[in-house]
Structure formats: structure tokens, C-alpha cells
Amino acid sequence: MKYLCLVYLDEKRLPELPDEDCVEFDTSIRNSGHCIASEALQSVQTATTVRMRDGRISITDGPFAETKEQLAGFYMIEARDLNEAIQLAAKIPPARVGSVEIRPIRMIREAVAEAKQRQSSTA
Numbered sequence: 001m002k003y004l005c006l007v008y009l010d011e012k013r014l015p016e017l018p019d020e021d022c023v024e025f026d027t028s029i030r031n032s033g034h035c036i037a038s039e040a041l042q043s044v045q046t047a048t049t050v051r052m053r054d055g056r057i058s059i060t061d062g063p064f065a066e067t068k069e070q071l072a073g074f075y076m077i078e079a080r081d082l083n084e085a086i087q088l089a090a091k092i093p094p095a096r097v098g099s100v101e102i103r104p105i106r107m108i109r110e111a112v113a114e115a116k117q118r119q120s121s122t123a
Contacts, residue, residue, distance in 0.1 A: 001078070001079060001080070001081065001085075001104060001105075002036065002076065002077070002078055002104070002105035002107075003076075003077050003078075003079055003082075003085040003102050003103065003104055003105060004074060004075070004076055004077075004102070004103045004105060005074060005075040005076075005077060005085070005088070005089045005092060005100050005101070005102050005103075006071060006074055006100065006101040006102075006103065007071070007072045007073045007074060007075070007092060007094045007095075007098065007099075007100055008069040008070065008071055008072060008094075008098050008099045008100070008101065009069050009070070009072050009094045009097055009098025009099070010068055010069050010070070010097075010098065011043060011044060011070055011072070013097045013098065014072070016096075016097050017093050017094055017096070017097060021093040022040065022093050022094070025091060025092060025093055026038055029075065029077070029088065029091075033078070034077050034078055034079060034088055035075060035076070035077055035078075036076040036077060036078055037074075037075075037076040038073070038074065038075040038076065039073055039074060040072065040073040041071060041072055041073050041074075044062065044070040044071075045062070047061070047062050048060070048061060048062075049061075049062065069098055069099065072094060072098065073094070075088075075089075075092065076105075077089075082102070082104075085102050086102065089102050
């Protein structure tokens with residue numbers, strides 16, 4: 001099963017996490033076959049939020065919401081179940097000073113394709 005691990009932390013605490021620790025973890029999780037994709041994000045100061053309302057685009061500099069912790073990066077992982085995902089997420093270095101939110105991936109493309117296939121076979 002695929003999970004997205006969203007890494008949150010107060011950007012002021014980034015200096016407490018050597019980049020080398022993060023790269024070492026990234027290398028190990030990729031080598032184990034659990035990592036599908038991962039990236040660190042630039043500062044929240046570089047964020048742009050886009051909304052579409054009544055056919056009009058609204059653009060705001062900065063993140064969607066003011067929070068103590070900001071989204072700092074992500075790991076897309078493959079794990080047997082939530083328990084294995086938790087064990088992997090606990091090893092992500094920023095978990096030591098921030099948090100890692102684990103979200104199961106919703107297999108939307110597969111669900112739509114399956115529904116269309118069922119629909120065409122009954123027609």
C-alpha cells in the first residue's frame with residue numbers, strides 16, 4: 001500500500017537537522033525499496049497558494065494557513081500496512097523536532113478505470 005509521509009516542522013529548527021542525516025535516511029529508504037519519491041521543500045516564504053472561485057483565480061503569496069509548523073518535505077512510500085508505514089516514518093530525521101503525518105494514498109485513477117470497465121461490461 002502507498003502512503004504519503006508529510007514532514008512538518010518549525011523552519012527555525014531546520015539547523016538542528018544536518019542535511020547529511022536527511023540524505024542518509026533518504027538513501028537507506030530508497031535502497032530498501034520502500035521509497036517511491038521524496039523531496040525537501042524550499043522555505044514557506046517561497047510558497048504561493050492558488051484558489052479558483054467563481055471561475056476566477058486568486059493567488060496569495062505564502063502558505064495556505066498560518067501555523068507553527070510548516071510543510072518541509074514529503075516521502076511517498078510503499079509499506080505492507082499502516083504499522084510498517086509508522087515504523088518507517090519514525091525514522092525520518094525531522095520527526096525528531098517536528099512531526100510526520102501519514103496519509104494513505106487514494107487510488108483514484110484505478111477506481112475510476114474499474115468503475116468505467118464495470119459500466120461498459122453491463123451496457
